[in-house]
Amino acid sequence: MTQTHTTNILAKRTLLLAAAAIGFAQTVLFAILAPLGREVGLVEVQIGAIISSSSLTLFLVSPLWGRASDVWGRRKILLIGLFGYSAGTIMFAGVFQMALLGYLIPITALVLLIVTRVANATVMAAVSPSASAYMADITTVEDRVKGMGAIGAAGNIGAILGPAIGGLLASISLLAPLYFSVFITLVVAVLTLYTLPELPKKTVIKKQPRLKYTDPRIFPLIVAGVLLFMGFAIVQQTIAFRFQDELQLSGVQTAKIVGISLMFSAAAALFVQLLVIPRLSVRPFVLLRISMPIMMIAFAIMALGHTQNMYILSMCILGIGMGLAGPGFMAGASLAVSSTEQGAVAGIAGSCPPLGFAIGPLLGTYLYSIDGALPYWFAFGSYFILFFFTLKFKDKR
Template sequence: MTQPMPSNKLAKNTLLLAAAAIGFAQTVLFAILAPLGREIGLIEVQIGAIISCSSLTLFLISPLWGRASDRWGRRIVLLIGLFGYSAGTLVFAGVFQAALLGLLAPLAALVLLIITRVGNATVMAAVSPSASAYMADITTVEERVKGMGALGAATNIGSILGPAIGGLLASISLLTPLYFSVGVTVAVAVLAMYSLPVLPKPTHTSAPKKLKYTDPRIFPLIVAGVLLFMGFAIVQQTIAFRFQDTFGLNSTDTAKIVGFSLMISAASALLVQMLVIPRLKLRPFTLLRLSMPIMMIAFAILASGETKLQFMSAMCVLGLGLGIAGPGFMAGVSVAVSSDEQGAVAGIAGACPPLGFAVGPLLGSYLYAIDASLPYWFSFSCYLLVFFFTLKFKTRH
């Protein structure tokens, strides 16, 4: 049901803050996970397994939270996700702390890190579908692209601040950014609890509609979305290894330069979403089609580059492409279905990044162990397939 409220500015701003908080928390982790994992004796594939297992959990659980938001309400599901993410991150950081102090052997630490991260992901999966569905409820179809673009932009603002602040806090300790992100997320959760309006109950009395990934209205977008996020996950997981091994950096310096690179990427995406997307009158699938060659250029630079400037330039270009692709994907799946399926489709769309991140980190780490450039050429090939896929797809969205 899409029923814009008479005064929804406060609701929109609260959703944007929630998206920014999650963007902050996620990019802080990606900036420090690789060097932190190596500090406690984990190898590349083991570090990738932590993200892959949690992302697989997000993929499986996210649609359930989307339908739960249809039944229980967007607000309560969003709050469960925010508070749950905060609590889970504290436990996750505690395991890392114990391993750094020598209280846990590497293998025991790996098992506990996977278990705690999976538990964290189970509740964290509530944030994306509930926020997207809430935004869909308070915007008209005509405003949908701008609304989803605003959520993406807010996430990118958090993604900019996360690596920047995380890089500074890593000078204190590699775990300090995680503890700081908990404080940020709790603060936003408390704000949402008191300021986010409760939406009217849906008028339909039947059970929330279920959607399948193979629903012909959204299946082409789902395929493109999974491959899109898988390629980006490969970069996020391996870029720290690339910097550390190519330039012989220690853990702290690696966290700083990776944080700065992720900040550049997110800033580029934000610039596109704020200045370009609102002015384009292109269909969602056309945006995806436009973004693929841009990101393929970034992968080629990451594979063949030899300097820090080249790697950071590639991250900038990658951010530009993602800034175009993200709103196209989210708006495309939203406008493809009816108003009373928004919670369900938000859950499915929210599961696409986790599915990509379930495969990408583990695959990227394995390919990196074979050859440092291989993950990026593989991603290049995947995006080339998506590009040809979008060319053959008849534009309905």
């Protein structure tokens, strides 16, 4: 019993490090992608297409990696994701480097950026479902929400450090944060290789459950998850444009202030996940319902605001909402199915954020090209509908 408890503690710490590394890498990209894309001659919709194409890839392959983790083991799939993410990011940054040096015209750069990002996403998709399924394997049903919340909190710690460090490195070069994120992810991948225990053979299910998106046990959560992350993606992809255009900032200045806003947003989510959720005894769908009005307030401030402080405030409020919604969504999906379907449901649930991020950036950048406030009013309306959608369904005990 003591040995099992010690093994689980070591596994949890390793999973949290992996989640923090990915959180760091993702927020660094969102802080610099918009100004970096403009530096190489891309317009808003083209920059949005880079994220949308990779996010669509994540949506398509995440369920496959989730089922693969049931067969091959969580540890192997997690390692594939971490090492693959590092290699793919080097290629992605390399294309940007060539474009900045003038070796690629904008259209060629766009094609190569999409290709390398899609290749990166194909292996990166292995991280989320394998880590979530591993956490589900080593936690009890009663502790599942806390376990998923811990992964979310670790990701937010990385998301706090990412923009802060990335903003400093952007003063050297807009690409420096990307290269540093590769270093961080590689270090964590090596630590995972040597410290993450193999799960007992009986824990890894050999037969793949055929769980579908339309399964009535999880379908309401899937719909809620896609819409939830679509609205969040709209903000993530357009807030840099909002800062740069409304405040008349340079590319480096934009990267810095966006990094600060993302840092505050992640800190707010971390506060909720560390101090609020552990003290709440509510069902996952209740967390989703609470989060909707909070995030609608954030969207309204983004649409109506014209100052730096208002935008940062809106990002903090958005972070509070996502801090509630994220663990509620993941835990709700995990609790809806049996223990033999954890890998499959982790893959399906893990594909919802990528689908939202496949739709959100393209839609958000298109709406932004029409009017700077339009993406946030659209997100406001989507969450208004989503709130009433969540009222219609009751999660089963």
